[in-house]
Amino acid sequence: xxxxxxxxxxxxxxxxxxxxxxxxxxxxxxxxxxxxxxxxxxxxxxxxxxxxxxxxxxxxxxxxxxxxxxxxxxxxxxxxxxxxxxxxxxxxxxxxxxxxxxxxxxxxxxxxxxxxxxxxxxxxxxxxxxxxxxxxxxxxxxxxxxxxxxxxxxxxxxxxxxxxxxxxxxxxxxxxxxxxxxxxxxxxxxxxxxxxxxxxxxxxxxxxxxxxxxxxxxxxxxxxxxxxxxxxxxxxxxxxxxxxxxxxxxxxxxxxxxxxxxxxxxxxxxxxxxxxxxxxxxxxxxxxxxxxx
Amino acid sequence: xxxxxxxxxxxxxxxxxxxxxxxxxxxxxxxxxxxxxxxxxxxxxxxxxxxxxxxxxxxxxxxxxxxxxxxxxxxxxxxxxxxxxxxxxxxxxxxxxxxxxxxxxxxxxxxxxxxxxxxxxxxxxxxxxxxxxxxxxxxxxxxxxxxxxxxxxxxxxxxxxxxxxxxxxxxxxxxxxxxxxxxxxxxxxxxxxxxxxxxxxxxxxxxxxxxxxxxxxxxxxxxxxxxxxxxxxxxxxxxxxxxxxxxxxxxxxxxxxxxxxxxxxxxxxxxxxxxxxxxxxxxx
Numbered sequence: 130x131x132x133x134x135x136x137x138x139x140x141x142x143x144x145x146x147x148x149x150x151x152x153x154x155x156x157x158x159x160x161x162x163x164x165x166x167x168x169x170x171x172x173x174x175x176x177x178x179x180x181x182x183x184x185x186x187x188x189x190x191x192x193x194x195x196x197x198x199x200x201x202x203x204x205x206x207x208x209x210x211x212x213x214x215x216x217x218x219x220x221x222x223x224x225x226x227x228x229x230x231x232x233x234x235x236x237x238x239x240x241x242x243x244x245x246x247x248x249x250x251x252x253x254x255x256x257x258x259x260x261x262x263x264x265x266x267x268x269x270x271x272x273x274x275x276x277x278x279x280x281x282x283x284x285x286x287x288x289x290x291x292x293x294x295x296x297x298x299x300x301x302x303x304x305x306x307x308x309x310x311x312x313x314x315x316x317x318x319x320x321x322x323x324x325x326x327x328x329x330x331x332x333x334x335x336x337x338x339x340x341x342x343x344x345x346x347x348x349x350x351x352x353x354x355x356x357x358x359x360x361x362x363x364x365x366x367x368x369x370x371x372x373x374x375x376x377x378x379x380x381x382x383x384x385x386x387x388x389x390x391x392x393x394x395x396x397x398x399x400x401x402x403x404x405x406x407x408x409x410x411x412x413x414x415x416x417x418x419x420x421x422x
Numbered sequence: 423x424x425x426x427x428x429x430x431x432x433x434x435x436x437x438x439x440x441x442x443x444x445x446x447x448x449x450x451x452x453x454x455x456x457x458x459x460x461x462x463x464x465x466x467x468x469x470x471x472x473x474x475x476x477x478x479x480x481x482x483x484x485x486x487x488x489x490x491x492x493x494x495x496x497x498x499x500x501x502x503x504x505x506x507x508x509x510x511x512x513x514x515x516x517x518x519x520x521x522x523x524x525x526x527x528x529x530x531x532x533x534x535x536x537x538x539x540x541x542x543x544x545x546x547x548x549x550x551x552x553x554x555x556x557x558x559x560x561x562x563x564x565x566x567x568x569x570x571x572x573x574x575x576x577x578x579x580x581x582x583x584x585x586x587x588x589x590x591x592x593x594x595x596x597x598x599x600x601x602x603x604x605x606x607x608x609x610x611x612x613x614x615x616x617x618x619x620x621x622x623x624x625x626x627x628x629x630x631x632x633x634x635x636x637x638x639x640x641x642x643x644x645x646x647x648x649x650x651x652x653x654x655x656x657x658x659x660x661x662x663x664x665x666x667x668x669x670x671x672x673x674x675x676x677x678x679x680x681x682x683x684x685x686x687x688x689x690x691x692x693x694x695x696x697x698x699x700x701x702x703x704x705x706x
Contacts, residue, residue, distance in 0.1 A: 133596050136529050136609040145526035146538050149519045149579055153541055156576035157548045160556035167556070221441045224434040231435070237691060238442045240698075244686035246638035246656045252663055252679050253448045256455065256672065264451055267467050298445070300701070307702055327430060356551045360640035364660040378551045385555040386645070394555055401552040409547050 161402065167395035186396035195372065196380070196397075203376045206290065207354035213294045215346055218301030223331070225302075226309040236306070243299040247292075248360035254292040255365040258284075278366065282373025285366045289374050292365065293358045300353075301346050308342035309335065341415070348412045355404065377401060449680075456480070456677035463672040479677050488662055488674055498678060501655040504573075505637050506685070508654060511574040512636030513629050520580050520628075521621070524587030525613050529599065546581040550642055558645050568649040577642065583628050586703055590624050591617065627700030630693045634686040655682040 168186055170179040190196045225235050242250070257265045260277040269276040278284040312335060320330050359378045362368060368375035368383060375383070381401065385394025451470070455463055458473035487497040527539055550557065557576065566572030594617065602612040643654045653661075659682060662675045690697045 132528055132592070132599070135531050136599075136603070136612070138530065138609060141609060142526035142530035142532045142535075145522040149523040149584070150538060150541060152519070152575065152579040153545055156557060156560060157545050157553075157579065158541070160553040160560055161548050163556035163559070164553050217441070221438060224437045224441075227434040228431060228438065231438075235438045235442060237694060239438075239445060240694070241687045241691055242445055243697075243701075244634050244638075244690040245683045246640060246686075248640045248656050248660055249638075249679055249682050252659050252675065253452055255663065256676060256679075257448055257451060262463060262465065262468050262672070264468060264470075295445070295448070298441075303698055303701055307698070327427065356549050359551060360638075360656075363640070363644075364663060367664070381551065382554055382641070386558070391555060398552045398554070402548065405549065405552060406547045 164395045164398040164402070167391055168399045170395075171392050182392075186392045187400075190393060190396055190400070195375075199372070199375050199377055199380050202286075202374075203355065206286070206293075206358075206376055207351045209290050210293045210297065210354040210358070211347055211350035213290070214297035214350055215301050215343065217294070218298045219305050219343075221298070222302050222305035222309055223335075225306055239302050240299045242296050243303075245296060246360060247296060247357055248364040250292050250296040251289070251361035251363075251365040254288060254295065258288050258291075278370075280370055282370055285370055285374045289358065289361050289366060292361045293354060296361075297350060297353055301350070304342055304346055305339065308339040312338050344415055345412070348408055348415075352405065352408055355401070452676045452679055456673050456680055458673050460671055460673055464669075475673065479673050480681070483674050483677050483681075488671060496650045496653055496658070498655065498658070498681060500651070501653050501658045502681065502685075504652055505654040505656065505682075507570055508573050508639065508643070509633050509636035509685075511570065512577050512639075513632035515574065515578040516580040516583050516632050517625055517628055519578055520583035521587055521618075521625075524584050524591055525609075525617065527584075528588055528591040529609060529612075542579070542581050542584050544581075545579050554641070554645065561646065566646075568647055568652050570652075572646045573639075573643055573652065573654075574636075577636070577639070580632070583632070586624060586628065587621065590621060594620060623696070623699070624703070626693065627696040627703060629700075630689055630697045631700040633689055637686045658682075 169181060169183060171182045171185065221239060225232055225239075228235070245253075255278075257263050258276065258278055260266050260279060266276040276284055278288045316334055317330055320334055325333070355376075356378055358376065359382065362374055362376060362379045363382075366374040368379050377397070378401070381394055381397045384390045384397065388394075451468075454470060454472050455468060456479055457476040458469060459475055462469060462473060483497075484499045484502075485497050487500075523538075523542065527535060561567060561572050561576060564572075566575070598616055599612060602616055607615070638656060639654070640656050640660075643652070643657050644660075647653055647657075655678065659675065659678050662678060663670050
């Protein structure tokens with residue numbers, strides 16, 4: 130789509146675009162190209178000399194069991210976070226779409242965790258689960274489970290999953306509710322007259338009609354679990370205990386910024402970049418399809 | 423409603439109530455903990471009803487800060503002020519830059535127009551997390567560490583806001599630009615007097631989203647600031663929790679958590695209509 134009516138000026142459009150483009154070039158494109166460049170170099174311990182090593186940094190990564198297990202951990206983490214956050218949000222959205230009285234009140238109370246920073250959400254839950262004084266840990270102790278995320282890897286993993294899901298429900302809820310409210314009521318009424326009960330209507334009308342929303346949310350949730358959860362991990366477990374919560378973003382930060390292993394960190398950056406680009410492409414393919422409907 | 427099914431309605435209310443409880447319970451526990459003395463939060467079970475230290479805790483935290491070495495000495499109002507400055511510059515800056523860029527792309531024809539569009543689009547695929555070290559190096563080389571400029575300028579480019587404005591400008595009738603031109607208004611005049619007023623709802627929606635985004639930044643200020651004077655409240659909390667060899671001062675930490683989430687939550691709840699619009703529209 131293009132405008133028929135346009136203005137003419139030799140310099141104005143460039144002047145208007147300049148600030149955005151300069152920032153993009155200096156802080157986005159240049160650093161990304163540096164990451165690409167460094168991912169094929171090997172620096173010596175003092176950072177004095179570097180040597181071109183082709184894909185050695187990448188093959189070294191995939192031979193490194195730490196990296197491979199971090200990859201698997203991140204995959205499990207994103208599937209859990211996306212699945213739980215979307216499942217709970219869909220359930221709540223279906224219920225909120227059903228009730229008439231009080232719907233807005235419920236909505237207000239359900240959407241605000243969106244505004245809570247991941248690191249702050251992490252702080253909330255680390256207090257709830259604190260092995261000595263946390264209220265949830267206390268409840269679990271009284272049921273006989275000895276919760277301690279500071280020592281047990283699987284407990285720490287559960288902790289970051291709960292915090293990440295808690296924060297993401299509100300986002301998914303907003304989109305599912307918008308999707309549900311866009312379904313024409315006449316369709317549901319027609320099905321009801323034909324004798325379809327609520328369960329049947331949900332399966333054969335509602336679910337197919339919100340599948341574009343679900344697919345979109347799936348991509349967004351995976352991106353969220355991959356990248357935005359850095360704050361949760363850093364503020365609560367710092368990747369521990371014994372790397373049990375070291376997801377890929379945390380590893381990039383830790384290896385590059387704390388461990389100063391530039392070649393490996395750059396190669397990890399490039400892999401993450403590839404993942405984002407793939408997800409974005411998938412996302413845009415979906416938008417094109419939606420327009421075609 | 424399609425038919426009357428009282429049991430289903432009851433089930434819906436019960437489910438929603440459980441959902442609200444799940445969402446709100448951690449906040450209640452946090453708030454309660456922030457109103458007690460540290461001694462009361464030392465052994466389980468911790469109290470579930472507010473204590474008497476509300477004013478004492480919050481005023482000590484806001485005006486003198488914590489006493490532990492890693493986050494100590496900086497009063498919380500200072501961190502809150504840093505967060506506010508950062509969030510406002512990012513929100514307003516992103517809106518202004520994207521508005522101008524979208525205007526140029528929609529209302530002008532010039533060489534490299536599509537190239538500029540794609541360059542902006544690329545920022546979507548390059549979150550800070552994938553280019554940590556090289557971006558840090560650029561900012562360090564420019565001498566922007568420990569400054570508000572370093573905290574905000576690198577985050578001002580926004581592909582989503584530019585797209586939103588572009589989509590909106592494309593729906594503005596051509597007749598408006600034609601009429602403006604006939605009346606002798608130049609492009610800048612048209613932008614300021616016609617497009618800007620038409621865009622107010624979009625700007626409000628973007629502001630809610632971008633303010634929250636700016637306030638909640640974590641990794642970026644972590645990289646950019648070593649000077650405590652520039653610490654933001656969201657990253658300050660991490661320092662308060664991870665103290666070496668001792669227990670965190672829980673009531674204080676929890677008070678900081680409440681204060682850190684208050685401004686963005688207030689904005690999202692009060693401007694709920696625009697928040698939902700902004701969220702749904704920017705993701706299209």
